Amino acid sequence: MPTEVSMPPQSLDELLVHLRENFATLSTQFQGGARYLLDHPQEIPILSMRKIAANAGVQPATLVRLAQFLGFEGWQGLRELFVESIRGGPQPYAKRAKKLVRESGSSRMLTEMLDAQHRNLDLTGANNAESMPQAADLLSAAPNVYVAGFRSCYPIAFTLHYVYRLFRPTVHLIRGDAGTLEMELRALTAKDAVVVVSFAPYSQESIRVADAAREAGCRVVALADSTVAPIALHADCTLLFSIDSPSFFPSITAGVAAAEALVEQLLAKKGKGAIKALELAEGQLHQTGAYVPARRG
Known part of the structure; x- marks a missing residue:
């Protein structure tokens, strides 16, 4: 006792x-x-x-x-x-927006925004020096990786999924379109890994994904704004990103940067196999006309 x-x-x-x-x-x-x-x-x-x-x-x-x-x-x-x-958490968006309207036209607005983004990136780098390699190890060891982020966190999740899938085909984006979230979550198995992205106020969908992943026995990586975020409390690894912004809406810049940094480490771990897969994907994109051909001469 x-x-x-x-x-x-x-x-x-x-x-x-x-x-x-x-x-x-x-x-x-x-x-x-x-x-x-x-x-x-x-x-x-x-x-x-x-x-x-x-x-x-x-x-x-x-x-x-x-x-x-x-x-x-x-x-x-x-x-x-x-x-x-x-x-000390974020104020309602509308309340913050009223303050911005009162200060419209201020020459300080752009400077304040860029300064805030610099601070967010610095904090995100400092907070993840140890956890980023751990997350890369965890995801690399899983046969399938699922990524989920909803509402304003969707761009972060999509970036991670899109870039990671360029050299790894077993990366899947959980979307929940047309109410199909439960159906997508049925695919989770105990050997898989799940990345869930969310910041306050936390979306119900992100919590449902984290809970389902834990129930399925998956390894969970939380990409969140706090170690006590609902998706982080039982995660195997937590990557933190700062969302401070002088604007009315929290910033996702540092979250995207964290996703990009994670993919960078994942590619480095996979080595030559990742390079070969990336070359193949790049070649297919050019062959199918996904990109505008470069002008010659």
Whole structure:
């Protein structure tokens, strides 16, 4: 039986890491509450304690005791970590757009945007120095790789799929067109790997893909904005990208850069086999008229 925590975790990341590392030592009731905190962090700030307890299949008193076990005075202290994590999160798009309209015509807008993108790229590079090679190893070892990203994350997923498939035919894009997501997810097997892309607010489809991949026994690579994103909590490897932007909508520039960097490492790992496959694909594209012929003379 684990001992109670004398000093409560000071951040959401710290709390979730502690729960993951000590989950196996918790009582059955505490595991029920902890599992819900780990699996549904986005719901903790918006649902009542009674609703959370009902969803987790435990009594409200269990959540109070779990919070106290973790070093908090009560449930509210634990819940506040989840609340704080979204206070600093992105504002509603419309609210940010109003600010931009008020500043329209400002000569600073382009400079601010480019400065933000530079910072995003720097942070993305710093955060993935160790995890990028791990993700490349994981994907290279799988017989099939599936890639999924929805709404604004679709361009990131499509870029990864399109460029990777130039030298590897067993890469598949999960699209879910016309409500076929469940049908596509049936193809997943325990030997496959799945890349899921998402950032806050997280799409339901991305969570469904991550859950289905885990249930099928796949290895999961999360390409996300946070280590506690719903798709990252149970991922085998997480690649982080920064989405900060002075505009009304989060930036996907660093996400695309992360996808391109991952493909670069995948090609390097495959070596001569990738080069041969790439030459074949390039030749077929030219032969079928996909590209405008270069002018001569």
